[in-house]
Amino acid sequence: MKPKIGFMGLGIMGAPMAANILKAGYPLTVYNRTAAKAEPLAKLGAQVAASPKALAQDAQIIVAMVTGPEALYELLFGPEGAAEAFGPEQVFINMSSVSPSFTLELGKELAPTAIRFVDAPVSGTKKPAEDGALVILAGGNRQRVQELEPLFLTMGKKVIYCGKTGQGSMMKMFINLLLGLMMEGFAEALNFGRLGGLDLEAMLETVASGAMNAPMFQVKAANFRDQKFQAAFPLKHLAKDAKFVVDTAYELGAPVPAGQMLLHLYRLGVAQGWGDEDISAIAKVMEFLSPPK
């Protein structure tokens, strides 16, 4: 019999992930701060909890997918917070993107509840979330991660075991650093070519024809063509991830010179008001830094 799942956070990512759990036949209760976002899931058959605590009281496995440490902290330890109902028979899976050090800290704060804690952020954005094709980056007890694999595979196509608690978050930092650098590199190179008189289609064809042809370039090409940047992964979230990378790198002594540049440019995009657009709107930052037309 499938365990009862409680899912908190129904944003761009969380909503389709929760829907996929439900479709796979798990009993599901959901909670979202803005209650309206729970309605589509309720229509699909999910229960809607009145508070994080109520959700936690009724679930064997509690999953959180929110936009960062502050939101997560609020859900767990705020008024009617989920942690009040946590106990040793339950599992808490944080799938939100946070820093490794935050994850370790969180593990300590959850220790008194004796809940089993798994750190499982994801690689992939809106489309893979809808298709159940995310990659799950799991950190924590290896056996526990294996036991959770059927649940993870309702949301993702693969589970990668990353090491002990905190290493899921570390892997997420790693992959989002690469994602950010590639996105920025793509935008910087296309803008450079544009100013040098190259045709956008010829540039895209050159990329598509060679060894740099990553799927993300194919996916994002349309945004560059149309100069429309509807968020699959909001720019402000990548700015936040870049900050986590710089923080983590500082602790480790890891050189991240391009990562720091990334932080500068994405933070600038947020300051200019483009935080809710897609990460590919870094193209607007590059144009902003260019000679006016």
Next chain:
Amino acid sequence: MKPKIGFMGLGIMGAPMAANILKAGYPLTVYNRTAAKAEPLAKLGAQVAASPKALAQDAQIIVAMVTGPEALYELLFGPEGAAEAFGPEQVFINMSSVSPSFTLELGKELAPTAIRFVDAPVSGTKKPAEDGALVILAGGNRQRVQELEPLFLTMGKKVIYCGKTGQGSMMKMFINLLLGLMMEGFAEALNFGRLGGLDLEAMLETVASGAMNAPMFQVKAANFRDQKFQAAFPLKHLAKDAKFVVDTAYELGAPVPAGQMLLHLYRLGVAQGWGDEDISAIAKVMEFLSPPK
């Protein structure tokens, strides 16, 4: 009947490109400063010219594939230089990587010979050169580029028309900027993950499973595993290309903040003595900048 080709420059790239022209049945004369490098081609049936001038006297289409503007200048205008024999019935194709402004300058200097000039650098490194799978980035008269397509397709799988003379070089700058940024990003992210305790294989699997999975990461992964960086594309050549990008960006007013970081890091790799290793040896630069083990 196929035109007679003269090919100058038989390095990592030039040697297999010339071999592919020969295999396609074109009459071929070759020249290389270090004569020994011409022997394998002679065995395949190529003529070997005693000087660039001698080569040019005997060819309808002259191709150059050398490591930069200095080497190219020497071949064309040095003692017994090819340009002395250039005339209006011939075509000169520069496939070497140079800056757009150098290409324009070169066009002016060749004008008195009345030779028809095509600017056609390539995207791709050693393996695609051997397989005849390069992407040819051609700038110049559009009709002339079309006429040359059969010749180009002996060396490459595709010809992308980039615009007037100089725009082939501009496209090459564009694609190598992206290449460099992706290579550096890959190395920086892997080094960051390593210092954070992640397993190399788990990181590579995460990259391979998601939207960032470019063919180049698959190709270069072995170098990271073995910590061996035999040159498919020497690091010093990418340092040179990064300098061309920064020079060109300065003229255009194009912002290349990550491109400048690239120049800094690749030039540092050359200074440390890793210029003849592969561009993926930027991994050694990242480790050099990290806490000693």
Next chain:
Amino acid sequence: MKPKIGFMGLGIMGAPMAANILKAGYPLTVYNRTAAKAEPLAKLGAQVAASPKALAQDAQIIVAMVTGPEALYELLFGPEGAAEAFGPEQVFINMSSVSPSFTLELGKELAPTAIRFVDAPVSGTKKPAEDGALVILAGGNRQRVQELEPLFLTMGKKVIYCGKTGQGSMMKMFINLLLGLMMEGFAEALNFGRLGGLDLEAMLETVASGAMNAPMFQVKAANFRDQKFQAAFPLKHLAKDAKFVVDTAYELGAPVPAGQMLLHLYRLGVAQGWGDEDISAIAKVMEFLSPPK
């Protein structure tokens, strides 16, 4: 009658600052985690407290001068922490370098004790601390800062009122950002000149003769001449300050592109083991990044 002062933290900066308070005739109790460092002050006539709490019980004004937020937190809220003894009749002055956001947080945590809180980091390093020539950057209630001026002027030559609580820390970030950028710029330019064949003395004379001639360049020149970098201000502390700047800039949306480079280079110096040397040992970082001799 002069108020009783409790001074916590007797490092490079704290020891001479406390000594100057004592010399000015204030009754003084001191505390340092490593008790031996309190002995020279005991000889000068200071009382030595057994714990931060004991110190706070016996003082009207409590001053802290330690190396960062962790050390400060420990003194205040650790076992036998000073905050246990804080009350509404007392003033607590934090002169340690911390971020503005930490200062605001600290203000909130101290609120229940009702102690009056002043935020007063300093500009100046070892020598000005010894000479009582620091510049005091004070944030908090304006009248309270004025009342404390006689005490501040035992340690410093000037008090600059920076605004409400937290703004002293902000001013400290500002001035240390400038300090760091100038120190790095001096080292980068001297290293560039050295590699270009210029004589160190000729370069120093050129600096000394023009509008860039800041006193700090005169003070640090000897370190560059002797290649000895005994800490007046340890490199690791500037790395920490650079991190505070980047953190604060992220919150503000302030562009700090050079500040981020500063963080990268100073953190690299710490990773190489030069953290306890002077900030001018950034010269060693520049040489490390240069071609081997």
Next chain:
Amino acid sequence: MKPKIGFMGLGIMGAPMAANILKAGYPLTVYNRTAAKAEPLAKLGAQVAASPKALAQDAQIIVAMVTGPEALYELLFGPEGAAEAFGPEQVFINMSSVSPSFTLELGKELAPTAIRFVDAPVSGTKKPAEDGALVILAGGNRQRVQELEPLFLTMGKKVIYCGKTGQGSMMKMFINLLLGLMMEGFAEALNFGRLGGLDLEAMLETVASGAMNAPMFQVKAANFRDQKFQAAFPLKHLAKDAKFVVDTAYELGAPVPAGQMLLHLYRLGVAQGWGDEDISAIAKVMEFLSPPK
């Protein structure tokens, strides 16, 4: 008897320098591309030459002070260029800011004329030029430099011997790198403080009270107060110098990470149309990169 001087280039710097030579009693002929700029000097008693060649025919010592290599090249080798009249009895002093490699190249091109060549750029901007208080950075034959000292001291307060030909230009690169980094650092820190709520006057007072207090900060403070940036040293010229630094550093293998950032930011200022304002208008670049008010 004083030698006859020919002075070419009467811009912000050249005009007062030429005036000071004249005031010291040297017979002076001047030339400027825009003839109107020669009028004030004619009123002071200078001869005005019709062409660079005419000027060179009539002078024992020819001085050039123009805005860069292109302008200098034109004066020397353009139509009616000065070099046509150069001979072994004359001295040519280039005081314009150019790269060391350009200076070496120029030396070679002048060799056939047998003129004696001295490389003597200056440190200092408009005000020191007017006051005869520049610092002369001389490269070339040491004895010749000494013989020219009386002439140099009409324009400057000090001559610093920098080494053989080209080393004057190298020293100029060195000092302008430091100048640029300090100017950018000042603007970046003031902008950071502004966004953090600090008062401009309090920040300026903090700088003025400490070891970072360089004369240039005093001089430029007024521009920050008034938000007016009338050029003492145009921003576009510092952008050009930053490019020379990056070019020279690339050849030397010298790490100039902050210098590259400088190039990025100053070039951006030129692209935004602020090239003719003062170097302190980098403040506008920092504001441009900040959240809109």
